[in-house]
Amino acid sequence: MQVQNPNPMTQSVPPEQCPLCAQPVPGGNRIVGEVLSCDGCSAELEVVGVNPLRLEEAPEVEEDWGE
Amino acid sequence: MRKVDLVYTRVRTEEKLLLEALRRRDCAVNLVQDTGMVLSMDRQRVTEADTVLMRSMSFTRARYLATFLEMKGLRVLNSARTISLCGDKALTSAALAAKGVPMPWSFVAFDEDACLEAIEQKGYPVVTKPVLGSWGRMVARLDSRTAAEGVLSTRFGTGGAQDHVALVQEYVDKPGYDLRVYVVGRAVGGLRRRSEHWITNTARGAVPERYEVPVVHARLAEAAAEAVGGDMVAVDLLETRGGDIYVNEINHCVEFARSIDETGVPLPDLIAEYVASGAGARR
Numbered sequence: 001m002q003v004q005n006p007n008p009m010t011q012s013v014p015p016e017q018c019p020l021c022a023q024p025v026p027g028g029n030r031i032v033g034e035v036l037s038c039d040g041c042s043a044e045l046e047v048v049g050v051n052p053l054r055l056e057e058a059p060e061v062e063e064d065w066g067e
Numbered sequence: 068m069r070k071v072d073l074v075y076t077r078v079r080t081e082e083k084l085l086l087e088a089l090r091r092r093d094c095a096v097n098l099v100q101d102t103g104m105v106l107s108m109d110r111q112r113v114t115e116a117d118t119v120l121m122r123s124m125s126f127t128r129a130r131y132l133a134t135f136l137e138m139k140g141l142r143v144l145n146s147a148r149t150i151s152l153c154g155d156k157a158l159t160s161a162a163l164a165a166k167g168v169p170m171p172w173s174f175v176a177f178d179e180d181a182c183l184e185a186i187e188q189k190g191y192p193v194v195t196k197p198v199l200g201s202w203g204r205m206v207a208r209l210d211s212r213t214a215a216e217g218v219l220s221t222r223f224g225t226g227g228a229q230d231h232v233a234l235v236q237e238y239v240d241k242p243g244y245d246l247r248v249y250v251v252g253r254a255v256g257g258l259r260r261r262s263e264h265w266i267t268n269t270a271r272g273a274v275p276e277r278y279e280v281p282v283v284h285a286r287l288a289e290a291a292a293e294a295v296g297g298d299m300v301a302v303d304l305l306e307t308r309g310g311d312i313y314v315n316e317i318n319h320c321v322e323f324a325r326s327i328d329e330t331g332v333p334l335p336d337l338i339a340e341y342v343a344s345g346a347g348a349r350r
Contacts, residue, residue, distance in 0.1 A: 034083075064200075
């Protein structure tokens with residue numbers, strides 16, 4: 001399938017810091033789009049890149065998101 | 068070995084559990100984030116997979132992607148038809164009505180004055196909700212003409228054409244909970260959602276409880292799933308204080324992270340088993 005990021009999985013990603021509170025976030029096997037909870041500030045974080053691991057505060061719910 | 072593309076927006080607890088369950092069944096799973104997908108308008112194959120498990124959280128993307136992927140010959144779960152019907156509450160109601168599935172009375176209106184007049188004829192209270200939307204957002208109970216005028220003024224005075232569709236529904240006086248039946252090919256279990264608020268959605272704080280699904284509820288949920296061609300859906304039921312039971316909504320991208328511990332229904336394994344079996348879709 002034609003995608004911009006055809007291989008969103010990775011191995012052995014080094015840890016990164018929470019962009020909000022700088023608490024270390026474990027690396028390991030991460031996936032672009034994965035949602036994490038920061039142990040330091042409980043913020044919902046989204047993996048936006050791997051190799052290197054990049055984290056952003058998870059965006060607010062979009063208008064047409066749901067079940 | 069079945070090859071599966073799991074299309075997602077975010078890898079939430081649900082998607083992680085589904086991924087593990089599919090791999091336990093020797094499925095080769097390729098994760099595809101919906102934001103990066105580009106699909107040509109032709110029948111050219113775009114993937115080695117034979118099945119797509121559609122877990123996009125976006126109704127717009129899920130509906131289009133499922134349509135295009137089916138056009139390219141793929142088995143998509145749920146199907147584009149199911150997603151289109153379940154994602155639009157007016158179309159859900161029409162599909163249920165067409166099959167005679169019991170549901171609260173409802174109507175759609177496209178004009179503020181016409182809608183208000185129809186509500187006045189029905190009497191209060193009534194419920195109005197946007198035809199597109201989820202998690203209980205913008206659902207309103209109207210107890211009086213004054214409340215109706217305020218809500219309808221906002222609905223018809225803002226937004227675009229798609230927002231100017233009012234779905235009005237009978238207010239069902241529930242006994243403090245609603246019910247959800249999971250259908251994965253057949254009714255496989257359920258959930259009771261208890262709340263002191265009249266909106267009983269776990270995304271809005273309702274407390275999930277275990278619920279042994281009686282046969283009559285199971286058959287009703289299966290009839291509702293059949294009405295929308297759903298392979299794996301969550302059917303929301305409303306029980307009246309008098310014991311009548313109605314189908315309220317049907318959800319095509321089932322969430323279970325907040326409730327799986329309480330319900331004990333092994334949805335990831337049931338869904339993965341259904342995907343691996345080759346059943347369903349292409350209806």
